[in-house]
Amino acid sequence: MSLAGRLGRMLAVENTLLLVLQLAALALAVWALADALFRPGAYYPAAGKLTKPAWVAILAVAVLVVFSFGFMGIFGIAAVIASIVYLVDVRPALQALKPGNNPWA
Numbered sequence: 001m002s003l004a005g006r007l008g009r010m011l012a013v014e015n016t017l018l019l020v021l022q023l024a025a026l027a028l029a030v031w032a033l034a035d036a037l038f039r040p041g042a043y044y045p046a047a048g049k050l051t052k053p054a055w056v057a058i059l060a061v062a063v064l065v066v067f068s069f070g071f072m073g074i075f076g077i078a079a080v081i082a083s084i085v086y087l088v089d090v091r092p093a094l095q096a097l098k099p100g101n102n103p104w105a
Contacts, residue, residue: 047093
């Protein structure tokens with residue numbers, strides 16, 4: 001196989017990997033936004049987090065940034081981090097406030 005053929009195959013693998021990562025980052029941001037939209041607004045301040053409109057705005061911007069510019073730039077990284085912060089910090093705090101979610105009762 002020629003050098004050009006090997007280089008072309010390496011670039012195809014790299015492009016496929018970047019496409020998969022791009023779709024994963026977009027799915028993460030959309031999942032966080034959808035979850036934020038369906039949580040009751042009163043739970044956010046009760047959990048000591050930002051308000052629902054603030055989180056929805058942050059995550060909507062994150063979806064737009066990842067969709068428009070990708071996840072590789074500084075804004076894309078910030079968008080992915082915002083989505084991760086919501087999913088690992090805010091979402092569990094909101095789930096803990098769900099009625100009937102008390103293991104001690």
